[in-house]
Amino acid sequence: MLSYAIKRILGAIPTLLIIITLVFFMMRIAPGGPFDAQRHLPPEIENNIKAAYHLDQPIWKQYGLYMANLAHGDLGPSFKNHDFSVNELIADGLPVSAKLGFSAIILSIVFGITLGTIAALNQNDVVDHGVMGLAMIGITVPSFVTAPILALVFGIYGLHLFGIDIFLPAGGWNGGALQNMILPVIVLALPQIAIIARLVRGSMVEVLRSNYVRTARAKGLPNYVVVYRHALREALLPVVSYLGPAIAGLLTGSLIVETIFGIPGIGRYFVEGAINRDYTLVMGVVIYYAAFVIVLNLIADILYAAMDPRVRFQ
Amino acid sequence: MSAAGLTSRNTETIERALDVKGRSLWVDARRRMMRNRAAVVSVVLLTTIALVAIFVPMVWPYSYQQIDYSNILCAPGWWPDRSVSCFAGGYHIFGTEQNGRDLFIRVLYGARISLAVGLVATLVSLLIGVGYGAIAGFIGGKLDELMMRFVDVLYSLPYIFLVIILMVVFNQNFFLLFVAIGAVEWLTMARIVRGQTLSIKEKEFVEAARAAGLSPLKTIRQHIGPNILGPVVVYVTLTSPTVILSESFRSVLGLGIREPLTSWGVLISDGAAHLETAPWMLIFPAAIMAITLFCFNFIGDGLRDALDPKDR
Secondary structure (H helix, E strand, O other): OOOHHHHHHHHHHHHHHHHHHHHHHHHOOOOOOOOOOOOOOOOHHHOOOHHHHHOOOOOOHHHHHHHHHHHHOOOOEEEOOOEHHHHHHHHHHHHHHHHHHHHHHHHHHHHHHHHHHHHOOOOOOHHHHHHHHHHHHHHHOOOOHHHHHHHHHHHHHHHEEEEEEEOOOOOHHHHOOOHHHHHHHHHHHHHHHHHHHHHHHHHHHHHOOOHHHHHHHOOOHHHHHHHHHHHHHHHHHHHHHHHHHHHHHHHHHHHHHHHHHOOOHHHHHHHHHHHHHHHHHHHHHHHHHHHHHHHHHHHHHHHHHHHHOOOOOO | HHHHHHHHHHHHHHHHHHHOOOOOOOHHHHHHHHHHHHHHHHHHHHHHHHHHHHHHHHHHOOOOOOOOOOOOEEEOOOOOOOOOOOEEEOOOOEEOOOOOEEEEEHHHHHHHHHHHHHHHHHHHHHHHHHHHHHOOOHHOOOOOOHHHHHHHHOOOOOOOOHHHHHHOOOOOOHHHHHHHHHHHHHHHHHHHHHHHHHHHHHHHHHHHHHHHHOOOOHHHHHHHHHHHHHHHHHHHHHHHHHHHHHHHHHOOOOOOOOOOOOOHHHHHHHHOOOOOOOHHHHHHHHHHHHHHHHEEEHHHHHHHHHHHHHHO
């Protein structure tokens, strides 16, 4: 297993290099530069600024310079957030994004599996149709619709439940306080809950029909033992292999959620960076995200093999 | 039984067999599809939305860019909440937005853009994905490995980032942008087609075609093509909503289509900004978009059930 993991990590390095190269040149090809939007500068000052960021060099030299710095773990200075290096900005935003994403993935897994299992156990009755209908809504209604609606309901009108007014902040981060996290995490998790619930229901329905489950029932095992110990274990396999795409989905969602709720994570840096042509910042965020996705895919694969003895490491 | 009798019985069987009309996969599939109520309703709804989006703007009394400062953020006349600040008269059946423009016509223009994005980008992804996947799967070996490795590389790049960067690259050119989105979306298609091709390639009828001396290109077109059509059709209906979503996504982030043109994403994010005072600005575009996405999903599910040979 260790050699498999090492092989996969080594295989990820060229992948990462190709991604970095691709994004580097795509950003430079894009019309407009990071210093275009500012008021018109005298040409000598503009040249000085360009020289300071090595933008006056030929593009392949810029690329070489960037890669050399990257090898030292230096992502360069941000072009737009003066006096900040990209490393500092990412170090600033990453804990925020990570906290948000991690909470959302836990929430999606717990709720997705629970709802999917409940639906499968009540196959084709009201509960099943209700859960699957909700899941369909969760998949089709995008996060940029649910976010403002939830913000309106909880942040502005407040929800009156059992005589208690529930108010949640409609935006801001506030150092990651619980009440600030609830809405963004829910918005982020909803589509993933829906997808995971559908996956679990599908595989659970099939597993419940299989021979070994029938055997377990025939032995007279109580229903919950059959479900938890026998059926769930196999029914969860598709969820494990979905974890990679799920995390990619969460990252995508975090762009929107961070922008709408005004959360200072790295997703927001990416959007701002792309609009402002902040080359280094965009590169830095993409490198982080790509590395993240690669590592998590690897973990998901290893987990999958550990859970399913039929899969052998190759 | 005499030999002559046997022959005549055989002939009879053959004639009877010839009388039975063969049912192709597609005839069967259409029958199963017609039995799926959700899918049929979705086809009708989606066609209606598309037709309305194409033809109604030609006769609608307002244009999508006609600004009216006397009618800003006004509710449609039939709005149940009578406490809103103003009601737009006339034919503003969806009310008006922050510049006094008619929301209904803008939703229709959004539909045009979104459906066009879905169509063009999906077609591009179809062309690239099917070609790429079929070649990789059919030739196999080292080339296949290399080609699929490249797909893996692109896969691990969070796709939305690529789209956003492409968006920046093709800032001014809307058509190229569609093509660019399609060029990003083809990966899954290529994987599906390659997998199918790999398994079909080993079947006897392909071997027979090869033995008969058919050229590889003709083999792909005549024997492999029709057999991978099922999954491809299903995937096409599932790609369109993804593309539509991703277009709106970028619009929400401020990287979408430029004023005065509009898309559902732009309308929804404008609506979100005025949610407190003018909820109709969010509700209508969001509802129409959700219905469209629902329809695509139901059609995709219906097609999958209809074309899945496992159930035959």
